[in-house]
Amino acid sequence: MSNMKLGYDLVVVGAGIIGLATAWTARRRGLRVAVVERNAKAIGASVRNFGFITVTGQRRGEHWRRAQDTAAIWREVAPQAGIGVVHEGLHVLAQRPEAVAVLEAFMATEMGEGCRWVDAKQAQRDWPWLQPGMALLHSPHECRVESRDAIPRLSQWLEHSLGVDFYWNTPVTGIHLPHINTSRGSLRAEYGVVCPGNDLNALFPLCLAQAGIRQCTLQMMRVSPGQALHLSSAFMSDLSLIRYEGYADLPEATPLKARLLGEQAAHLAQGIHLIVVQSADGSLVVGDSHVYGDAEAPFASAATENLIMDEFHRVLNLPKASVIERWTGSYASAQDVVFKAQPSPRLALGVVTGGTGASTSFAFARELLDLAMSS
Template sequence: MPLHDTDIAIVGAGILGLSHAYAAARRGLKVSVFERSATPLGASVRNFGQALVTGQPPGPMFALARDSRALWSAWAEAAGFHIRRNGSLLLARTRAEEELLEAFCEVRAPEHGYRVELLRGDALHDLYRGQFSHHRAALLGLDDQQVYSREAIPALVDYLRREHGVQFHFSTLVRDIEPRLIHSTAGRCRAEQIVLCSGHDYQTLLAEQIAALHPQVCRLQMLRVRPERDFGLDQAVLTGLSCVHYGAFSDLPEAEAIREQIREQQPELEEHGIHLLVSPTPRGELIIGDSHHYGADASPFNAEAVDEILLGLAEQTLGTRLAVVERWQGVYGARGPGPFSVLKAAPGVTAVLMHSGVGMSIGPALGERTVAGLLG
């Protein structure tokens, strides 16, 4: 039984799929989105909701994150979901971390246009009534934003359906893709363009073409916690550990001293790929993580020792005890030929895959760029 024909058919209702749907629909095209589950359940709702501009490396990723910032703001207002627009705090715990932030602010930030402030002394002590005074400095990333993903993504689905006429087919598995034809459990759908945004599923569709990219998956452990003393945290928090993870900082010469400290003092952080992130939720709780384990498949087993490391880091950073409310596992596509791939698989068939965990940061603008390219 055929479904209604459409201009663009999108497989996957995560942030990449929704970004492409918006980019096509706002250009007046008829859009259909197919998702195998009853609601988005993948990486796009299991993350921190951080749309980071500051952490992106100079060049295309930084440009995509800056362009995505405006889209997130517009979507939050139109779709009615919660967004924080007051930036992020990257806390320096050691002199090595402070020196890296100094170098970043003196050279890279002005050269490439990162909007940041380095807070020390009274400015640091004034943050949250002295809650972070035990740190040496804080880098305020002025352009960074944060949403509560498990509410923002469904709200974006509803907005696209209601205001842009996007047709969603949930609980519908796409079994096969041909040029301009989708075969699904709900029937066939003809489309001038088909865009596959399948996350870390490398086997169901276009398996041979995707295999040529040699992608892996990354598995991470995450927790939702309630602080013993609520001091009203209203910004995303990172530490100097993130400086060896995010491309804005990791290639600076000063990053090597941080790596050496980790190897000498806390080798378990490198073993498990741990760098602390904290995101406040609209309900006064905090999302904390995360670890990074890479491979062809994601092990279903979480290690309690890793959660204990994350909790210890978070309690030391935030200066308060934390009670665990919820634990889960995130999985996303990783380690392809670059941070993302736009693969022309066949005439009228394009696969867009993330190979890093920054889909929320660059996804909106990547959708705009890809759709613009498809339309010539």
């Protein structure tokens, strides 16, 4: 490392979205920043996700506010970094009366502000590919980026326009500030923020163990719609209303859970709900399932894929749709939606454990930096 002797105000471990958001926040505060990443490029959850920056549906209270703040920052940062916002907003199609009741209850909370009902019958006329529903909710708060392009662009912009140094192919093996030890030598920094994603064993494993983290593995697909189609926003279905806590924690979700358990038990056993988003080339990113364990699940199942596509067809009448790409991804999951700790003075450690890191990254990064700099 030629410039390791220079020293930094802050070293960030991990070039996923949480690490990059932390680097951006620190540069805004005028700090000299380096990011150290074990791989040659980001290949973790941050590039495997939907790139769906979701506000509506996030856990009520602090986490929902994190998502609001983060969506605003994405909209500020994306054009500066040359990242396209592929589409805006979210539609939730309710196909059961119990699902309508959940959405009505949601609309009555502070989280419903800015959301509106769309006439479902009119929507079917405008969008002939939309399956019949009983109600359609539109939320304007969401946006979407193409993560596999957006994350590399964000790191390039941080490096070339904002002066952040990146050390790729460089696992961090230990931190005793001001020393950050890596497989390639040592860096010096006043502060450190560790954003390891689902790597729970390399740094501070005992500290991370306090969070009760498990690995959650998801199956994802890219789907050709088989016909011309402009989605304009993300789409979700009844299953999402018992998964996303902003809806699922409402008392009105209990009857919906009971009904879905009876009607779609196989989907629920694989943790399936539906998110459909569209890419610039017209293809759709479709998911997902959630399987929990001590380690990432290495194999993708055709049966799970069929269940996801079954839910897809319940919402979108696209009989010629076909899967053109498949992948899995894994994130660190725990009861609480974030975990943050201070393993030693001037050092913060943080993981988004609710599967919502793209949506809450910038706000969480601010918390991590505040934690590191508070001592």
